[in-house]
Amino acid sequence: MTQLAGGSGVTGPAPRAPEPGGPGGRGTSRGGRRRRSARSREESRAGLLLISPTAVIVTVVVVLPILWTVSLAFQSVRLLNIRTTGVFGQYTLENFTDVLTSPGFLQALLTTVLYSVFGTALAISIGLCAALALRRPFRGRGAVRAAxxxxxxxxxxxxTFVWSTMLNPQFGFVNHIGTTYLGWDDPIAFLSARSTPMSLLGWEIEVPTALVTVILFEAWRSFPFAFLFLTARLQAVPETLDEAARVDGATPSQRFGYILWPQLVPTIAVLSVLRFIWTFNNFDDIYLLTGGGAGTEVVSVRVFDYLTARGDIGAAAAQALVLAAILAVLVGVYLRRFGRTGDQP
Amino acid sequence: MSRDTLENRLLAVLRPVVIGVLLIAAVFPFYYMVVLSFRPLNALLQDPGKLWVSVGEVDVGTYTDVLTSVAGGGQGFMTFIRNSLVVALATVVLSLLVAIPGAYAVSRLQFFGRRQISGLFLAVYFFPSILLAVPLFVFFTRIGLRGSLVGLLVVYVAQVAAVSIYMLRNYFDTIPASLEEAAAIDGCTRLQAMRKVALPLAMPAIVSNGLFIFMIAWNEFLFALLFLVERRDRWTVSLGLSQLSGSIEVPTTVLMAGSVILTLPIIVLFFASERLLVGGLTAGAEKG
Incomplete structure (x- = not known):
């Protein structure tokens, strides 16, 4: 849910205070050099004083724990012997070798990547369709947008609870419709079947049912985020451009391709990074929908299992770190490849 | 028929269809939730395709069941609601208390390490929460703070305050500093200028930020699960619903009533403040 904060920089050139000079520079016009330095010293003190409560709590509850995770990842720690483990324990690479060579990890990593890539792409595509469809005003548009x-x-x-009830094989609405009206032979266990055979144009293919379902859930849940930011960006496109193209006889698809799309690309690029990061880290959705079963185990759910069910803290820490590192590398490569688009996210 | 008319005709058909499909997809699950919460379980099992509640069928027993305390034979959601409210409201108050001065400082004042600190806060926002969950779980187990709402509160404030500073900073940036300078010339100290000039002007952003924090804290699941799962009397609504939905003893319709109770405050808050929230989220977009 933290995602809602999206940062206003995403959708356009957000106003940003000029860095050099800044408020401190204003003293120059009024006083001499001595006065400015006294003022800037006072300002620096006030600034540090005002920021310190947050800085302290973030350091204690976020930064130090993460450093500690790094330390834990290199030790052999279990929940049972946690009381005897200090910062200066025996350091070892065992956790990482165990984790990287354990059979489930690479599979979980692949699932995480598939889930993030398809979830992100679907969410943004649906969000784009929604933003375009709702571009022209009509009665009740505000209510539709809010809904x-x-x-x-x-x-x-x-x-997740409503979805799993809707998809329930015994009394779920979707399976009821499917078996009654769509001619399904059996109800589909959307959340617990690893794969379902499906015939498409005579081809028998195995569809990874549960994985597809959680991806669809992710798309359903986060398309509004893309919709919100693309709508804001569309509103900033000057009306005159569109009109000029219309006068020149451009068809709707041409106007989209040559006028709207180029304007939307930077926003879509930023949205892709944001959604990818959040989906990659996502724990709640998959844990609540499938518990990580039926071929949907992503790394974060696996970390949770190691942490709570197995009490293997060292392995949990190592996997969480590998997850964060891979994410950092992927985002880094993306940013390097496609350059910095727009402002800070 | 020219390509232009063809495309226009196609779009004239496609647009309402897309809007309709997306609207149904977005709203239907919530409608389904409400309908099921009023239907008796055996009626649901007999006719799972029915999407309305007939007058004679309306059953509010699900709500009394879900709200009654465990001692009274219910599911004890009243306690969960109290816990969620306490945690969410305390998170709002504490986060704003630390984030408002912080955001003001980051926006207005030059101080040593300003850019590094705001960079750090932004990084917190993108961190995998599962990475943070490992050490906090271990630490809270060790000092015996698991099962306490205070521990949860501290974690929420730390995560939310950093994000709040980032959001509020953007808003403070749009308030002309000259207003406070004028106040300073009139003899206000820096603190007075902040309290009497900048703060009232930033009120819309502060209110929407407060609502946003409330929603995050009310909806949060992972840390509530990690810290509170063993103490039923400390469960939040989210945690309670997720834990009870795993057992087969509680009927689905009763849990649907629980879902409605969990979702309703958020939807009410959202519609009451939608303009404010959406405006705050996309502030700056139109000004570009």
């Missing part, structure tokens, strides 16, 4: 944001703001536990 489309519901999946995004609703509590994840309630959303």
């Amino acid at each position: 489309m944001l519901l999946p995004y703001v609703a509590p994840v536990v309630a959303a």
Whole structure:
């Protein structure tokens, strides 16, 4: 849910205070050099004083724990012997070798990547369709827009519970429709079947049912985020451009391809990074929908299992670090490849 | 028929269809939630395709069941609601208390390490929460703070305050500094200028930020699960619903009533403040 904060920089050139000079520079016009330095000293003190409560709490609750994770990842720690483990324990690479060579890890990593890539792509595509469809005003557009944001703001536990009820093989609505009207032979166990055979144009293919379902859930839940930012970006496109193209006889698809699309690309690029990061780290959705079963185990769910069910803290820490490192590398490569688009995310 | 008319006709058909499909997809699960919460379980099992509640069928027993305390034979959601409210409201108050001065400082004042600190706060925002979950789980187990709402509160404040500073900073940046300078010339100290000039002007952003924090804390699941799972009397609504939905003893319709109770405050808050929230989220977009 933290995602909602999206940062206003995403959708356009957000106003940003000029860095050099800044407020400190203003003293120059009024006083001499001595006065400015006294003032800037006072300002620096005030600034540090005002920021310190947050800085302290973030350091204690976020930064130090993460450093400690690094330390834990290199030790052989279990929940049972945690009381005897200090900072200066026996350091070893065992956790990493165990984790990287354990059979499930690479599979979980692959699942995480598939889940993030398809979830992100679907969410942004649907968000784009919604933003384009709702571009022209009509009666009740405001209400429709607000309603489309519901999946995004609703509590994840309630959303997953309703979905799993809807998809329930015994009394779920979807399977009822499927077996009654669509001619399905059997109800589909959307959340617990690893794969379902499906015939498409005579081809028998195995569809990874549960994985597809959680990807669809992710798309459903986060398309409003893309919709919100693409709508804001579309509103900033000057009307005159579109009109000029219309006068020149450009068809709707040409106007989209040559006028709107180029304007939307930077926003879509930033959205892709943001959504990818959040989906890659996502724990709640998959844990609540499938518990990580039926071929949907992503790395974060695996970390959780190691942490709570197995009590193997060292391995959990190592996997969480590998997850963070891979994410950092992927995002780094993306940013390097496609350059910095727009402002800071 | 020219390509232009063809495309226009196609779009005229396609647009309402797309809007309709997406609207149904977005809203239907919530409608389904409400309908199921009023239907008796055996009626649901007999006719799972029915999407309305007939008058004679309406059953509010699900709500009384879910709200009644465990001692009274219910699911004890009243306690969960109290816990969620306490944690969410305390998170809002504490986060704003530390984030407002912080955001003001980052926006207005030059101080040593300003850029590094805001960079750090932004990084917190993108961190995998599962990475943070490992050490905090271990630490809280070790000092015996697991099962306490205070521990949860501290974690929420740390995560949310950093994000709040980032959001509020952007808003403070849009308020002209000259207003505070004028106040300073009139003899205000820096603190007075902040309290009497900048703070009232930033009120819309502060309110929407507060609502946003409330929603995060109310919806949060992972840390509540890690810290509180063993103490049923400390469960939040999210945690309670997820834990009870795993057992087969509680009927689905009763849990649907629980889902409605979990979702309703968020939806009410969202619609009451939608303009404010969406405006705050995309502030700057239109000004580009």
